[in-house]
Amino acid sequence: xxxxxxxxxxxxxxxxxxxxxxxxxxxxxxxxxxxxxxxxxxxxxxxxxxxxxxxxxxxxxxxxxxxxxxxxxxxxxxxxxxxxxxxxxxxxxxxxxxxxxxxxxxxxxxxxxxxxxxxxxxxxxxxxxxxxxxxxxxxxxxxxxxxxxxxxxxxxxxxxxxxxxxxxxxxxxxxxxxxxxxxxxxxxxxxxxxxxxxxxxxxxxxxxxxxxxxxxxxxxxxxxxxxxxxxxxxxxxxxxxxxxxxxxxxxxxxxxxxxxxxxxxxxxxxxxxxxxxxxxxxxxxxxxxxxxxxxxxxxxxxxxxxxxxxxxxxxxxxxxxxxxxxxxxxxxxxxxxxxxxxxxxxxxxxxxxxxxxxxxxxxxxxxxxxxxxxxxxxxxxxxxxxxxxxxxxxxxxxxxxxxxxxxxxxxxxxxxxxxxxxxxxxxxxxxxxxxxxxxxxxxxxxxxxxxxxxxxxxxxxxxxxxxxxxxxxxxxxxxxxxxxxxxxxx
Numbered sequence: 119x120x121x122x123x124x125x126x127x128x129x130x131x132x133x134x135x136x137x138x139x140x141x142x143x144x145x146x147x148x149x150x151x152x153x154x155x156x157x158x159x160x161x162x163x164x165x166x167x168x169x170x171x172x173x174x175x176x177x178x179x180x181x182x183x184x185x186x187x188x189x190x191x192x193x194x195x196x197x198x199x200x201x202x203x204x205x206x207x208x209x210x211x212x213x214x215x216x217x218x219x220x221x222x223x224x225x226x227x228x229x230x231x232x233x234x235x236x237x238x239x240x241x242x243x244x245x246x247x248x249x250x251x252x253x254x255x256x257x258x259x260x261x262x263x264x265x266x267x268x269x270x271x272x273x274x275x276x277x278x279x280x281x282x283x284x285x286x287x288x289x290x291x292x293x294x295x296x297x298x299x300x301x302x303x304x305x306x307x308x309x310x311x312x313x314x315x316x317x318x319x320x321x322x323x324x325x326x327x328x329x330x331x332x333x334x335x336x337x338x339x340x341x342x343x344x345x346x347x348x349x350x351x352x353x354x355x356x357x358x359x360x361x362x363x364x365x366x367x368x369x370x371x372x373x374x375x376x377x378x379x380x381x382x383x384x385x386x387x388x389x390x391x392x393x394x395x396x397x398x399x400x401x402x403x404x405x406x407x408x409x410x411x412x413x414x415x416x417x418x419x420x421x422x423x424x425x426x427x428x429x430x431x432x433x434x435x436x437x438x439x440x441x442x443x444x445x446x447x448x449x450x451x452x453x454x455x456x457x458x459x460x461x462x463x464x465x466x467x468x469x470x471x472x473x474x475x476x477x478x479x480x481x482x483x484x485x486x487x488x489x490x491x492x493x494x495x496x497x498x499x500x501x502x503x504x505x506x507x508x509x510x511x512x513x514x515x516x517x518x519x520x521x522x523x524x525x526x527x528x529x530x531x532x533x534x535x536x537x538x539x540x541x542x543x544x545x546x547x548x549x550x551x552x553x554x555x556x557x558x559x560x561x562x563x564x565x566x567x568x569x570x571x572x573x574x575x576x577x578x579x580x581x582x583x584x585x586x587x588x589x590x591x592x593x594x595x596x597x598x599x600x601x602x603x604x605x606x607x608x
Contacts, residue, residue, distance in 0.1 A: 147371075147372050147373025147374070148373045148374050148375070148376035149371035149372070149373050149374075149375060149376070150347075150375075150376065151343050151344050151347050151355060151359070151375070153371055154343075154359045154363075154370060154371055154375070155281065155282075155283055155343075155359075156283050156284065157368070157369070157370065157371045158283075158359065158362055158363045158366055158368045158369075158370070159283055159366065159368055160282070160283055160286050160366075161362075161365065161366025161367065161368060162365050162366055162367075163281075163361075163362045163365040163366050164281065164282065164286070164290070164366075166338070166365075167277070167278060167281060167339070168278065168290060168293075168294075170332075170335060170338065170339060171274040171275070171277065171278050171294070171339075172294055172296070172297035173297065173328065173332055173335075174234075174238070174271055174274045174332055175271070175274070175294055175297035175298050175301065176297045176298075176300050176301035176304070176328055177238075177241075177271075177301065177328040177329040177332060178268050178271045178298075178301065179297070179298045179299075179300070179301025179302045179304075179305070180301045180302075180304060180305040180325045180328060181241065181245060181264060181268050181325065181326075181329070182210075182268065183301065183302045183305045183306070183416070184305055184321070184322065184325055185206055185207050185210060185261070186416055186417065186419075186420045186463075187305060187306060187309035187313065187321070187420075187455070187463075188309075188313075188318045188321065188322070189203050189206070189207075189420060190420075190453060190454050190455060191313060191317075191318045191454060192206070192254070192257065192318065194453075194454065196253070196254045198254065200567055200568045200571060201564070201568055202254065203563075203567055204563035204564045204566075204567040204568055205258065205563070206257065206258055206261060206563075207413070207417065207559075207560075207562075207563040207567075208559075208560040208561075208563050208564070209258050209259075209261060209262040209265070210261045210262060210264065210265035211265055211409075211413075211556040211557075211559035211560045212262060212265065212556070212560055213261075213262035213263060213264070213265030213266035213269070214265040214266065214268060214269040214552070214553075214556040214559070215269075215552075215553040215554075215555075215556035215557060215560065216266065216553070217265075217266035217267070217269040217270065218269040218272070218549045218550070218552035218553040218555075218556065219549050219550055219553050220549075221233050221236075221237065221269055221270040221273070221549060222272075222545045222546045222547075222548060222549015222550060222552070223386075223545075223546055223549065225270075225273050225276070225545040225546075225549070226345075226542070226543065226544075226545045226546050229341050229342070229345055230273040230276050230277050230280075230341065230342050230345055230545060231273075231277070231336070231339060231340070231341040231342075233270050233273050234270060234271070234273040234274055234277070234336070234339075235333070235336050236270060237267050237268070237269065237270020237271055237273070238267070238270075238271075238329055238332060238333050238336070239267075239333060240263070240266065240267035240270070241264055241267025241268050241270075241271075241329055242267075242326050242329040242330050242333065243267075244260050244261075244263040244264045244266075244267060245264050245267075245322060245325070245326040245329065246322075246323060246326050247260050248260040248261055248264060248322050249319040249320070249322040249323045249326075250319070265556075269549075269552060269556075272548050272549065272552055273545065275294070275532060275536060275548070276342070276536060276544060276545055276548060277339065277342050278290070278294075279533075279536040279537070279544075280342045280343070280344045280345070280541070280544075281342070281343070281362070284601065284602075285601075287533065287537070289478055289482065292474055292477055292478045292481065292529040292530075292533070293474070293478075294529075295470060295471055295474055295525055295528075295529055296471060296474075298470065298525075299467065299468070299470045299471045299525075301328075302467045302470065303464060303467055303468070305321075305325055306460060306463050306464050306467060307460075307464070308321060308324060308325070309321055309455075309460065310455075310457065310460040312324065313454065313455070314454070340358045340361065340362075341354065341358065343355040343358045343359050344541045345541065346358065347375070347541075348541045348542055352375050352376075355375060356375045359375070385543070385546075386546065386550070388542075388543045388546070389539075389543065389546065389547060389550060394538075394539070396596050397538060397595060397596055397597055398547070398550075400591045400592075400594065400595055400596075401531070401534070401535055401538070401547075401551055401595075402550070402551060402554040403587065403588065403591045404490070404494075404531055404588050404591050404592055405531060405535075405551045405552070405554045405555040405558070406554045406555060406557050406558040407494075407558060407584045407585060407587060407588035407591075408494075408524065408527045408528055408531055408555065408558070408588060409555040409556065409557075409558035409559040409562070410558030410559070410561060410562050410565075410581070410584055411497055411501070411524050411527070411558075411562075411581055411584065411585055411588075412524040412525075412527070412528060412559075412562075413558070413559045413562040413563070413566075414562040414565060414566050414581050415517070415520045415521060415524055416521075417562060417563055417566035417567055418504075418566040418570060418577075419462075419463060419466055419517050420463070421566055421567055421570060421571070422513065422517075462510075462514050462517075465514055465518060466514060466517035466518050466520075466521050467521060468518070468521075469517070469518035469519060469520070469521035469522040469525070470521050470522060470525035471522075471525070472518065472519075472522040473493075473522040473523065473525070473526045474525075474526075474529075476526075477489070477493070477526040477529055477530065480492065480493075480530075481529070481530055481533065481600070482600070485598050485600040486530055486533060486534040486537075486595075486598060486599055486600055487534075487592055487593060487595045487598055488593065489526075489530055490527060490530040490531060490534070490589075490592035491589045491590075491592040491593040492589075493523050493526045493527050493530065494527055494585050494586075494588045494589035494592055495585070495586070495589040496523050497520065497523040497524055497527060497585045498581075498582040498583075498585035498586045498589065499582075500516060500519050500520045500523060501520065501578050501581045501582040501585065502578055502579070502582050503516050504516050504517075504520075504578055505574065505575050505578050527588075531551075533599075534595075534599055535547060535548055535551050536548060537599035537602060538597055538599050558584075565577050565580060565581065
């Protein structure tokens with residue numbers, strides 16, 4: 119989700135904070151942001167926040183999934199080889215990786231809201247420019263910049279997490295997957311209509327519209343009260359909490375808002391503090407593996423449909439078979455998706471929500487670690503099942519289950535990472551995890567779009583092995599965050 123150089127992290131790190139609010143009179147009652155959030159409870163504010171932040175996920179899904187439905191067309195237009203098509207996706211996630219760390223550090227310093235707004239402005243601008251790309255090189259560069267903008271969308275998840283009461287986090291955060299599913303289905307549906315008629319450039323322009331619209335509603339999103347308190351801005355935090363209480367028709371706790379003083383914030387080396395070292399390293403392994411599997415499934419699905427890499431095409435040709443056409447020997451393919459391919463993509467993509475109810479139950483009753491271990495193990499199994507020679511319906515079923523499992527994996531690790539780190543380093547923890555996640559996403563195209571063409575079973579075994587390593591890492595995580603209040607200090 120590459121780590122930033124230590125020098126860069128130290129440069130951006132905040133100095134000691136001396137802006138603590140005045141001490142309350144002796145004997146006066148006090149309360150923390152955590153206590154206020156729990157007292158106010160869940161209500162209309164959280165529903166509105168859930169819908170707005172969920173819409174940001176729709177926009178992100180459309181931008182990320184766009185490459186899968188555009189790849190066959192740019193392959194044909196610019197006569198690209200396999201590695202060139204794979205490089206497009208890799209560079210998108212390279213941009214995501216680099217900017218995840220930078221934006222995570224800046225969010226811990228300047229606030230989640232500002233970075234979220236900046237990321238949407240950045241992403242929408244470069245997405246529109248992509249539709250005018252005159253060449254392959256320009257297309258790759260502009261999509262890399264889009265990836266950098268999309269990396270800041272993770273701040274929306276952090277804002278949601280920091281406003282949700284403890285008992286609702288395990289239920290509401292997995293439901294965000296509905297919005298990712300909506301964005302994925304929307305871009306596939308649009309592609310099935312737009313690509314064959316007015317072309318992929320108009321598809322990119324249409325896909326950028328949700329991000330532009332969302333910029334206009336950002337004024338309704340408050341800055342995180344936890345962030346404000348952690349920087350000593352208790353007045354702004356109290357105003358935000360009072361606004362939430364008013365919207366929810368709830369009462370605030372009695373007394374004055376007070377938080378313990380913070381020493382330093384947003385330092386990269388805090389993630390490697392002995393208290394969090396093992397947790398951080400295992401989280402990075404899991405993020406990398408989950409992204410490798412998730413985008414591997416997406417791109418493998420597209421390759422299976424575009425190239426017909428099913429069991430019939432993996433069978434060696436008989437001696438009586440006719441001559442192989444010149445087009446099939448060519449490294450370049452002009453095989454745009456047909457209606458049946460789009461239908462298969464829609465069905466398999468719908469699988470992303472299939473296990474949501476079980477995922478929510480697992481997260482809340484089995485805990486984050488065990489739930490993630492089980493779904494990662496099942497992901498490894500279904501990767502191997504793709505090698506079973508079956509009908510197109512059977513292959514669609516396997517892809518459906520794989521999308522369901524990799525989606526559940528992402529749900530769980532998102533929640534765990536947002537919960538395990540304290541407020542002073544939460545955005546940085548999410549940002550660095552996001553960068554390592556993109557390392558996995560950068561490698562996945564070369565396995566799904568290059569190695570899979572040469573050795574189908576070899577590619578599946580590699581995906582499966584990585585999932586097994588992630589399952590073991592999840593099971594051995596040192597901290598379980600189920601039912602645990604968000605930590606404010608290190």
